[in-house]
Amino acid sequence: MADANSPPGSPKENPDGNSGPNPPPSSDGSLETLLQRFQDSMSVAKKHKFWETQPVGQFKDIGNLSLQEGPIEPPTPISEVKQEPYNLPGPYEWTVCDMDSDETCNEVYNLLTTNYVEDDENMFRFNYSKEFLRWALRPPGYYKSWHIGVRVKTSKKLVAFITGVPARIRVRNEVVKMAEINFLCVHKKLRRVHLENIWHAAYTAGVVLPTPITTCQYWHRSLNPKKLIDVGFSRLGARMTMSRTIKLYKLPDSTVTPGFRKMELRDVPAVTRLLRNYLSQFVVAPDFDEHDVEHWLLPTENVVDSYLVDSPVTHEVTDFCSFYTLPSSILGHQNYSTLKAAYSYYNVTTKTPLLQLMNDALIIAKQKDYDVFNALDVMQNESFLKELKFGPGDGQLHYYLYNYRLQNGLKPMELGLVLL
Numbered sequence: 001m002a003d004a005n006s007p008p009g010s011p012k013e014n015p016d017g018n019s020g021p022n023p024p025p026s027s028d029g030s031l032e033t034l035l036q037r038f039q040d041s042m043s044v045a046k047k048h049k050f051w052e053t054q055p056v057g058q059f060k061d062i063g064n065l066s067l068q069e070g071p072i073e074p075p076t077p078i079s080e081v082k083q084e085p086y087n088l089p090g091p092y093e094w095t096v097c098d099m100d101s102d103e104t105c106n107e108v109y110n111l112l113t114t115n116y117v118e119d120d121e122n123m124f125r126f127n128y129s130k131e132f133l134r135w136a137l138r139p140p141g142y143y144k145s146w147h148i149g150v151r152v153k154t155s156k157k158l159v160a161f162i163t164g165v166p167a168r169i170r171v172r173n174e175v176v177k178m179a180e181i182n183f184l185c186v187h188k189k190l191r192r193v194h195l196e197n198i199w200h201a202a203y204t205a206g207v208v209l210p211t212p213i214t215t216c217q218y219w220h221r222s223l224n225p226k227k228l229i230d231v232g233f234s235r236l237g238a239r240m241t242m243s244r245t246i247k248l249y250k251l252p253d254s255t256v257t258p259g260f261r262k263m264e265l266r267d268v269p270a271v272t273r274l275l276r277n278y279l280s281q282f283v284v285a286p287d288f289d290e291h292d293v294e295h296w297l298l299p300t301e302n303v304v305d306s307y308l309v310d311s312p313v314t315h316e317v318t319d320f321c322s323f324y325t326l327p328s329s330i331l332g333h334q335n336y337s338t339l340k341a342a343y344s345y346y347n348v349t350t351k352t353p354l355l356q357l358m359n360d361a362l363i364i365a366k367q368k369d370y371d372v373f374n375a376l377d378v379m380q381n382e383s384f385l386k387e388l389k390f391g392p393g394d395g396q397l398h399y400y401l402y403n404y405r406l407q408n409g410l411k412p413m414e415l416g417l418v419l420l
Contacts, residue, residue: 048210055403057211065407070174072403075199088150097147097161099137105130107158108149113329123232124328124339132325135303136420140291141166143196146179168287169202169417170279175287176404178202180419201402204419212398213284214410216376219390221362222249224371231330233339233372234391249389255360257352263306263320268294270317271308278348282379282416284401297322297346304345307364309352318351321361323373324420344375345418355384362388377412 052058055072085094098104109130116126128136137147142165150160164179179201220234225245228234236245263271272293279285286292297306302325309319322345330336342365349357365373375381375390376397384390399415 051210054210056209056400057213057405059210062211067405067407069172069405069407071200072405073199075197078197091153092150092159093153095149095151095158096145097149097158097163098144099134099147105133108133108161111158111161121232123331125331127327127329127338129302129325129327131300132303135295135300137163137165139165139167139295164201166196166198167202169200169284170287171284171401171404171406176200178401178404181402200404202417202419203400203402205398205400206395208398209400211400212409213401213406214399214412214415216378216397216399216412216415218393218395218397219375219377219381219385220393221373221375221388221390222371223251223362223366223373224369225249227336227371228339231333231336231339251359251363251366253363255363257309257319257356257360259310259312260307260360261310263297263299263308263322265294265298267308267317268298271297271306271320274317274320274348274350275346279346279416283406283410283414284399285416305342305364305368306345307361309357311351319349319357321347321357323361323365325370326420339372340370342370342373343418344373344381347379347381354380355387358384359388376418378415378418379413382413 061067088094097108099108109128112126112128112133116128119125146164146166148162149158151158162182164181167178167180168175169178170176177198177200179198181201181203222228222234222245225234225248226242229236229242229245236242240248268290272288272290275288275293275297279288288296297304299306304322304324306320306322308317308321310316311318323342324345326341326343328339328341330339344358344361347354347358347361362373373390374393375385377385399417399419
């Protein structure tokens with residue numbers, strides 16, 4: 001997740017399920033049109049001077065089919081990559097943040113908890129748990145040297161934190177080694193990825209930069225509507241009372257799909273096969289192997305939850321759903337301090353209707369006391385959002401590739417990648 005993303009407090013969901021006066025942009029409305037409008041509205045002073053010097057898609061190149069897809073710049077020989085970090089202003093120094101260390105992990109947690117992304121109205125701030133941070137930053141093959149901080153020389157106080165993790169991302173038929181990054185300034189502060197001979201990156205932002213490969217919408221499903229309305233996350237819909245709203249969002253007490261159970265270690269090979277087959281249909285998607293699936297999808301309490309359908313007849317794993325946990329701090333509220341949010345991750349169906357599977361996921365999230373279930377309109381998610389009473393948020397999430405060009409923007413449904 002990039003530092004420009006908005007936490008889930010920014011949307012104002014209508015509990016009656018209608019999109020209200022500001023419906024979400026059509027997923028068919030062309031990304032090129034959106035970007036051209038944005039480009040036309042910019043004064044010269046607002047041009048992206050940094051990004052216009054970088055190997056990323058440029059606004060001026062939109063629609064230019066003479067530019068080939070693929071890497072924009074070739075790799076530099078490792079011997080020519082700058083070995084030493086760039087100089088910082090005098091009072092500061094670089095540091096590598098060892099997330100295995102409890103002390104360092106606490107420092108990172110405290111820095112992010114008090115300084116990380118807030119919504120525009122300063123009501124909510126992301127609150128990554130220490131367990132989540134370790135999960136997100138230590139995938140198979142990770143490099144400690146990519147967990148970079150800035151300290152005050154005199155006090156050793158951690159004042160900045162920038163990270164990347166290695167990933168294999170398939171773009172059409174080519175699997176590309178990339179860095180998944182948290183922050184947008186990839187040129188200097190994440191320079192160390194070049195030392196591992198990785199020259200491409202994937203990242204997201206809540207702002208338009210040169211140039212998104214697609215733009216997605218967050219949707220939100222109330223699980224605890226009274227709390228969400230009390231803290232200002234949602235509002236009562238027109239002609240709706242609190243009791244009617246609670247009734248509207250009420251879910252069954254138990255799941256309905258036969259064979260629906262929590263994923264276990266023994267399921268990793270079957271889930272990997274399901275997921276690889278499913279993700280093959282998308283233009284951009286991760287290239288997961290069993291080690292990746294074990295790390296990213298094996299359930300970890302208050303980090304990631306994964307469930308599957310184990311057919312009572314054939315004893316085959318036929319379907320799979322997952323969500324990760326990212327709470328937000330509720331700022332300045334006298335009764336509540338935390339908003340517990342589930343985020344849809346990867347979901348695959350071969351036998352169970354996706355609508356039914358995701359309704360079971362909502363039931364599990366409700367049983368686990370989540371307040372809201374969030375989902376992007378990527379992959380096939382759009383098919384269940386309205387029917388399951390998700391409401392559109394008021395923010396957008398833009399996906400980017402660094403040093404890799406796609407000739408045309410993607411529709412959200414062509415994207416098979418979820419970045420944390």
